[in-house]
Amino acid sequence: MPAVITSLGGHVPEHDGKITFYVILCVIISAFGGLLFGYDIGISGGVTAMDDFLIKFFPAVYEKKKLVHEDNYCKYDNEYLQLFTSSLYIAALVASFVASKVCSKFGRRTTLQIGSFFFVIGVALQASGVNLAMVVLGRIILGFGVGFGNQAVPLFLSELAPARLRGALNICFQLFITIGILIAGIINYFTSNIHPHGWRISLGLAGIPAMILLVGSFAICETPTSLIERNQIDQGKDTLRRIRGTDNISAEFDSIVAASEAARQVKNPFRKLMRPSSRPPLVIAIVLQVFQQFTGINAIMFYAPVLFQTVGFGSNAALLSTVITGLVNVFSTLVSIYTVDKAGRRVLLLEACVQMFITQTVIGMLLLLHLKPTGSLGSTEAMVVVVLVCVYVMGFAWSWGPLGWLIPSETFPLETRTAGFACAVSSNMLCTFIIAQAFLSMLCHMKAGIFFFFAAWILVMGLFTLFLLPETKGVPVDSMAERVWKQHWFWKRYMIDDDENDGDKVVKG
Numbered sequence: 102m103p104a105v106i107t108s109l110g111g112h113v114p115e116h117d118g119k120i121t122f123y124v125i126l127c128v129i130i131s132a133f134g135g136l137l138f139g140y141d142i143g144i145s146g147g148v149t150a151m152d153d154f155l156i157k158f159f160p161a162v163y164e165k166k167k168l169v170h171e172d173n174y175c176k177y178d179n180e181y182l183q184l185f186t187s188s189l190y191i192a193a194l195v196a197s198f199v200a201s202k203v204c205s206k207f208g209r210r211t212t213l214q215i216g217s218f219f220f221v222i223g224v225a226l227q228a229s230g231v232n233l234a235m236v237v238l239g240r241i242i243l244g245f246g247v248g249f250g251n252q253a254v255p256l257f258l259s260e261l262a263p264a265r266l267r268g269a270l271n272i273c274f275q276l277f278i279t280i281g282i283l284i285a286g287i288i289n290y291f292t293s294n295i296h297p298h299g300w301r302i303s304l305g306l307a308g309i310p311a312m313i314l315l316v317g318s319f320a321i322c323e324t325p326t327s328l329i330e331r332n333q334i335d336q337g338k339d340t341l342r343r344i345r346g347t348d349n350i351s352a353e354f355d356s357i358v359a360a361s362e363a364a365r366q367v368k369n370p371f372r373k374l375m376r377p378s379s380r381p382p383l384v385i386a387i388v389l390q391v392f393q394q395f396t397g398i399n400a401i402m403f404y405a406p407v408l409f410q411t412v413g414f415g416s417n418a419a420l421l422s423t424v425i426t427g428l429v430n431v432f433s434t435l436v437s438i439y440t441v442d443k444a445g446r447r448v449l450l451l452e453a454c455v456q457m458f459i460t461q462t463v464i465g466m467l468l469l470l471h472l473k474p475t476g477s478l479g480s481t482e483a484m485v486v487v488v489l490v491c492v493y494v495m496g497f498a499w500s501w502g503p504l505g506w507l508i509p510s511e512t513f514p515l516e517t518r519t520a521g522f523a524c525a526v527s528s529n530m531l532c533t534f535i536i537a538q539a540f541l542s543m544l545c546h547m548k549a550g551i552f553f554f555f556a557a558w559i560l561v562m563g564l565f566t567l568f569l570l571p572e573t574k575g576v577p578v579d580s581m582a583e584r585v586w587k588q589h590w591f592w593k594r595y596m597i598d599d600d601e602n603d604g605d606k607v608v609k610g
């Protein structure tokens with residue numbers, strides 16, 4: 102049975118109801134899932150730059166790093182070191198397929214509970230790791246946590262939020278990711294001076310949000326949509342009353358029931374997704390996620406401390422610069438929450454392309470001209486690199502970061518929404534894995550050219566946005582086909598009536 106997100110994104114019918122304390126509590130607890138995802142993104146770069154960690158698990162990398170004459174760009178090129186970072190994402194990719202089934206069959210709350218179990222076990226294994234196998238296994242289990250958490254949290258937030266706040270809450274998930282990345286940067290900054298177990302503290306402190314999520318996930322309710330979808334109609338109604346803080350819920354209740362029934366008619370949402378009329382939102386969802394990763398953002402998020410050391414900072418200065426980029430990331434995401442429904446999606450995406458293209462190109466040129474394989478950048482040039490990285494992160498954080506998640510959640514019609522969103526999530530995890538696994542080797546082989554490589558991708562994504570990404574701001578979800586795809590010079594060719602012989606009843610989202 103496909104899961105349902107009622108009227109997520111775009112225009113949504115107004116229903117009665119305030120933001121109750123209970124909703125706030127549930128939102129905060131579930132957002133810890135996003136925070137843990139961000140923490141895992143941000144922590145590994147700092148940890149893999151710590152000598153104590155390298156001596157224990159990657160002695161060869163440590164020896165190489167010590168050699169002053171070693172090529173700057175290749176210091177950290179080690180496939181096992183990259184495997185430490187990337188293993189989480191491949192595990193999350195696999196887990197997200199299982200999680201989407203669990204989410205539909207057993208609900209968002211159960212999915213979150215399973216996810217938080219994985220988080221707790223993964224953290225414990227990593228923090229107490231005595232050999233490489235143990236820390237990598239811990240990271241894989243954390244990846245299962247991310248797979249389950251990322252499937253459940255966005256659905257949970259969207260279904261719990263009063264309709265008028267769904268868009269903003271969707272971006273709050275991204276906000277919590279960025280807060281997690283920032284906290285990880287700050288913790289690494291302090292623990293890098295604690296010898297020899299600073300890295301254990303960095304990895305182990307994730308236990309606090311993981312425990313909060315675990316305990317909290319027993320305190321939160323299941324979403325009314327998930328209950329109704331699983332035929333627990335009365336419970337769904339009670340929960341809706343409780344979270345809205347009013348008895349006047351019949352309009353919203355009826356629309357959830359109708360949406361659940363409509364979605365239930367579609368027996369095979371993935372088959373429906375293969376139809377030509379699903380192509381525009383499907384292609385856009387996948388391509389946005391691929392592009393989001395090929396902006397090169399995670400080269401910065403994962404490896405900023407490594408990168409800053411590469412341009413010649415000492416390890417403390419490198420970690421401090423990482424905290425600065427983390428702060429820029431959080432505050433720029435707030436800009437996005439404020440502007441996205443005013444300026445629109447296309448403006449933000451296109452503006453950011455220009456900003457990111459210029460910064461990546463200039464960083465590439467600076468390194469090409471001034472960073473020799475041995476020796477380091479002058480302090481002025483190194484500062485300029487940090488400033489450019491901040492301007493680059495700023496552009497990403499108010500555009501491709503949140504919108505990479507928001508647009509796929511608002512362009513699919515109801516009957517293919519969760520299946521389509523699952524494709525978006527798995528594309529993201531796959532590309533994140535590729536970047537995590539390949540970046541340090543690419544840096545070693547392509548040297549400064551890596552920045553031109555990402556700049557080239559940014560050019561392509563700018564052109565894609567310009568010609569193939571229609572504006573979806575303020576378009577009602579159920580008018581997306583009529584008002585967006587059928588009007589678009591390119592996508593209209595796929596909007597043929599393909600409902601016959603479909604075997605699935607067609608419903609409007």
Ligand code: BGC
Pocket residue numbers: 142275278279282393398399402430501502503505529533
């Ligand atoms: C991306 C992550 C990235 C983060 C940075 C998210 O939208 O999916 O891969 O690390 O933004 O803030």
